[in-house]
Amino acid sequence: MKTKVSLQQCNSYKQEEVSLAIKALLKPLGNMTSFVKKNDLVLIKPNMLSCKEPERAATTHPSVIEAVVKECFEAGASEVWVGDSPPAIFGRTEDFWNKTGFAKATEAAGGKMLCFEKDEKSNVSFKVFGQEVTTPVIKKVFDADVVISLSKMKTHNLTRITGAVKNNFGFIPGFAKALWHKKFTKVNEFSAFVSELAKALPVKLHIMDGIEAMDLQGPASGRVKKNNILIASESPVAVDMGFCKIVGLKPESVPIMKYCKSIGWGPASFEDVEFIGTELQKCLVKGYVVPPAPPVYLIPDFVLDFIRKMIWTGPNLKDNKCIKCGRCKNICPAKAIEIKEKGASFDRNKCISCFCCMEVCPVEAIEMKASPLMAIILKLRNVKQVLSRNKNE
Numbered sequence: 572m573k574t575k576v577s578l579q580q581c582n583s584y585k586q587e588e589v590s591l592a593i594k595a596l597l598k599p600l601g602n603m604t605s606f607v608k609k610n611d612l613v614l615i616k617p618n619m620l621s622c623k624e625p626e627r628a629a630t631t632h633p634s635v636i637e638a639v640v641k642e643c644f645e646a647g648a649s650e651v652w653v654g655d656s657p658p659a660i661f662g663r664t665e666d667f668w669n670k671t672g673f674a675k676a677t678e679a680a681g682g683k684m685l686c687f688e689k690d691e692k693s694n695v696s697f698k699v700f701g702q703e704v705t706t707p708v709i710k711k712v713f714d715a716d717v718v719i720s721l722s723k724m725k726t727h728n729l730t731r732i733t734g735a736v737k738n739n740f741g742f743i744p745g746f747a748k749a750l751w752h753k754k755f756t757k758v759n760e761f762s763a764f765v766s767e768l769a770k771a772l773p774v775k776l777h778i779m780d781g782i783e784a785m786d787l788q789g790p791a792s793g794r795v796k797k798n799n800i801l802i803a804s805e806s807p808v809a810v811d812m813g814f815c816k817i818v819g820l821k822p823e824s825v826p827i828m829k830y831c832k833s834i835g836w837g838p839a840s841f842e843d844v845e846f847i848g849t850e851l852q853k854c855l856v857k858g859y860v861v862p863p864a865p866p867v868y869l870i871p872d873f874v875l876d877f878i879r880k881m882i883w884t885g886p887n888l889k890d891n892k893c894i895k896c897g898r899c900k901n902i903c904p905a906k907a908i909e910i911k912e913k914g915a916s917f918d919r920n921k922c923i924s925c926f927c928c929m930e931v932c933p934v935e936a937i938e939m940k941a942s943p944l945m946a947i948i949l950k951l952r953n954v955k956q957v958l959s960r961n962k963n964e
């Protein structure tokens with residue numbers, strides 16, 4: 572049986588237009604009443620990656636949050652909580668809520684903000700490549716009657732895209748996320764961890780905000796790309812499958828999608844998805860640029876030891892942008908960053924290329940840099956992908 576993925580075009584973030592689009596998006600799935608019942612306590616988890624304005628496309632747009640909260644109350648919810656846990660909180664959590672517009676949108680719809688860092692924690696256990704792991708997540712994810720994920724359509728320098736599956740990573744509080752980056756340093760290992768975590772959590776509905784998306788060097792400092800799309804499904808894998816279809820990306824080229832297929836979780840290919848709502852052809856976008864998966868992660872460790880100095884990708888400081896706030900140093904799980912006279916300095920021998928530093932930089936002073944040999948490899952792969960895409964078209 573095919574997994575249903577609802578698509579709905581929406582051309583702006585005007586509240587009335589978004590509210591109508593969310594209703595239309597959910598209608599083919601049975602409306603919000605298929606998920607939220609009378610007197611339910613609902614937890615909504617948007618993407619609040621960094622303390623940035625909505626127009627930067629780094630976070631779920633507040634108009635989407637407001638529309639979904641209202642839908643929950645109309646379906647009969649007694650309480651609706653909205654919260655997330657960014658990679659690191661420096662200062663007041665309320666500053667994040669206010670700058671992203673989350674607080675205003677939630678209040679306007681009658682909901683309440685929830686600080687994940689202050690919420691009680693509960694452990695969840697699962698296996699990653701046969702290894703038993705246990706991580707704390709917020710307790711509210713298990714206490715709520717309904718949990719809804721509101722992801723953002725973005726690229727990611729480590730996992731290529733960050734969507735519905737990876738949005739569940741935010742249920743792990745604050746700095747604990749960086750520790751898992753250190754534990755699982757390779758992209759296939761980290762993708763497995765993120766996927767197994769998402770599989771273990773009771774999230775009923777997944778909605779992706781792609782009205783304005785982010786491409787190039789995401790998830791925090793990429794380019795704003797207007798895609799005019801909302802995606803929804805009961806399956807996070809299916810939502811990400813829709814993401815891939817819309818931007819012309821092969822699911823097997825995305826580490827998280829590849830792992831989900833290997834464990835038989837979610838649709839394995841486009842053929843296993845039934846696209847409903849807005850006609851698929853009207854939703855396709857061109858020119859959405861996704862970072863290539865660095866082939867260094869596919870190289871065995873014993874070989875990598877010999878060529879590590881020639882083939883690498885890692886963070887690099889842009890000229891005259893660093894404000895020396897120290898956020899990158901504090902979040903770095905590998906302790907590979909020092910703050911010096913000219914700003915952040917990266918120890919490439921320690922760096923694990925998780926790009927947490929990019930995610931938390933408030934001024935976008937950090938970019939991805941590749942060694943000369945790696946740059947050539949990536950360019951060749953880009954050329955191959957473009958030629959393959961043109962051939963298929």
